[in-house]
Amino acid sequence: MSAAQGQGEGTPVNAERDCAWIAARIPHQGRMCLLDAVTDWSADHIVCHALSHTDPAHPLRAAGRLGASNGIEYAAQAMAVHGALVAGADAAPRQGYLTSVRSVTLHAERLDDLPGPLSVRAERLSGDANHVLYRFTLHHGERCLLEGRAAVVLDADQL
Template sequence: MSAPAYPPLDTLVPHAGNMVLLDAVIEGDDEHIVCRRTVRADGLFEDAEGLPAWAGVELMAQAVAAWAGLQAQREGQPVRLGFLLGTRQYHCDVDGFAPGTELRVEAVRSFHDANGMGVFACRIDAPGGHAEARLNVFSPPDPDAFFAAIAGGPPHD
């Protein structure tokens, strides 16, 4: 039996071009997602030395965004904008990931409510390296009303 095909990452996340840092979804369901990224020597945050460990937080956040995009597509809804509110206890046991290294980026939903708040346990596994963190995220159910409210204007109908 073959593995299920998942949509391309650029259809799941509200990013474009070289801001899409993950390569593909390799596994996903209602509670978790696993994505892959092969480190390059010329990516947005990469150089000849590879990807610095601090960039792992953005990979984790994009995995969460991909999970949300996958859920939205399954429900026939558009992909929504989301925000990384904070990261708790980010730990990486290497300074960076070398070019050519394949990263396995996983996000598991710990909490999610109807108002758009969520918490995800995330990890990056690679040969010789591991990172983990808990991410607090927010995706407003009605982005137009949210932006109108923070701008001080009335929400749109």
């Protein structure tokens, strides 16, 4: 299957899953919606594309730079999009809360000095109806910039 063909329900990944589509399914809006497109997904993983790290007005920039640890937010947004895709078109998006981030390794100091797109991958390792464990990576080309694991609790206010 090509990178342009999502595995989820055999649906092609195309313009329908662009920044506007993503923003409608995550709580972050405007410039805080960091992802530009879903490039591949299945029930177990998602791969997204992002160019927002090159924006001089990026909302997470501090002291004139975008540190690599901000890649965790890119990964968290990919996890939220994955949850929306897995839930299906008819389901209302569920509110997810990042409850822990572990085993994070930074392989770069910053993101804003990298030209071209970032690839954000999140892989569902385990979970149930209300708790999900993901492994995530952020790449620039073949170079891994950041990796780690994250736990997400869904609809925590209802637990």
